[in-house]
Amino acid sequence: MSEFASKVVVITGASSGIGAATAKELSKQGALLSLTGRNKKRLAQVADECKKLGAKDVLQVVGDVSKQEDMERIIKETADKFGEIHVLVNNAGLGLVAPIATFTLDQFDRCFNVNVRAVLYLTKLALPYLEKTKGNIVNISSIGSTTYATKGFSIYCATKAACDHITKASALELAKSGIRVNAVNPAVVKTNIIVNIGFSEEQSKEMFADNAGKHPLNERNIKVEEVVDAILFLASDKATMITGSCLKVDGGRELVGQ
Numbered sequence: 001m002s003e004f005a006s007k008v009v010v011i012t013g014a015s016s017g018i019g020a021a022t023a024k025e026l027s028k029q030g031a032l033l034s035l036t037g038r039n040k041k042r043l044a045q046v047a048d049e050c051k052k053l054g055a056k057d058v059l060q061v062v063g064d065v066s067k068q069e070d071m072e073r074i075i076k077e078t079a080d081k082f083g084e085i086h087v088l089v090n091n092a093g094l095g096l097v098a099p100i101a102t103f104t105l106d107q108f109d110r111c112f113n114v115n116v117r118a119v120l121y122l123t124k125l126a127l128p129y130l131e132k133t134k135g136n137i138v139n140i141s142s143i144g145s146t147t148y149a150t151k152g153f154s155i156y157c158a159t160k161a162a163c164d165h166i167t168k169a170s171a172l173e174l175a176k177s178g179i180r181v182n183a184v185n186p187a188v189v190k191t192n193i194i195v196n197i198g199f200s201e202e203q204s205k206e207m208f209a210d211n212a213g214k215h216p217l218n219e220r221n222i223k224v225e226e227v228v229d230a231i232l233f234l235a236s237d238k239a240t241m242i243t244g245s246c247l248k249v250d251g252g253r254e255l256v257g258q
């Protein structure tokens with residue numbers, strides 16, 4: 001039996017991409033899931049698939065993690081339903097192209113609110129429950145936190161650098177409570193984030209063709225499942241002495257510095 005069977009896992013941004021794929025894998029392992037996202041229809045679709053795949057139970061909380069009351073509701077509804085929390089996956093995130101000459105403070109606030117503020121506030125809200133279960137947190141960062149400075153991505157990359165530092169600082173602060181905090185830092189992966197950033201189908205095709213060659217390992221793109229494997233490893237008892245780590249899933253891209 002999987003160690004995640006009957007464990008309560010909160011996943012933000014579960015209506016799409018990496019969050020949805022993580023929810024589906026945990027479903028096969030019989031977890032109890034609390035799934036959140038703003039898009040009610042897509043969240044319900046993912047929840048249905050999770051039930052079919054074997055999730056023991058699935059709670060859907062439609063909410064916007066940039067709003068304080070929604071973050072509080074996500075944790076409260078999870079605790080009301082399941083009574084405990086073992087793992088928090090802070091995955092919800094948005095990317096944007098925001099050149100220095102034209103970016104707006106609204107873009108800055110939106111990106112930091114979701115990618116940074118929500119990570120820290122949800123950590124605070126989940127803390128009393130994770131203390132009881134000696135649970136853990138996995139934050140989804142990016143290799144953009146350290147590896148490359150991409151034109152137009154100064155805000156996004158800064159949010160992910162902040163995410164790495166929140167991961168390390170909270171790992172240190174929460175270690176005395178037996179709570180582990182780690183991050184997974186993927187290279188570019190094909191999900192809706194690419195569409196939402198504004199890349200056309202054609203641009204996205206070109207980018208992924210170009211990106212494949214930037215990964216020294218096998219010169220191919222990263223699969224969503226490979227990111228999920230890293231998340232589940234860090235969340236599992238195989239990582240009992242790992243905390244404050246930012247685990248890159250980048251096929252060696254950082255080694256060549258691009």
Ligand SMILES: NC(=O)c1ccc[n+]([C@@H]2O[C@H](COP(=O)([O-])OP(=O)(O)OC[C@H]3O[C@@H](n4cnc5c(N)ncnc54)[C@H](OP(=O)(O)O)[C@@H]3O)[C@@H](O)[C@H]2O)c1
Nearest residue numbers: 013015016017018037038039064065093188189191192193
């Ligand atoms: N794909 C990549 O290349 C890549 C690389 C490195 C890191 N990452 C990180 O991986 C994480 C997941 O991204 P993804 O690639 O899976 O993208 P995605 O498919 O666009 O998924 C993003 C998820 O975040 C949710 N979300 C966004 N804003 C939200 C808000 N204000 N409140 C609640 N939920 C919100 C979205 O749900 P709703 O739209 O339903 O709200 C969606 O479920 C992000 O943190 C991203 O920065 C991605």
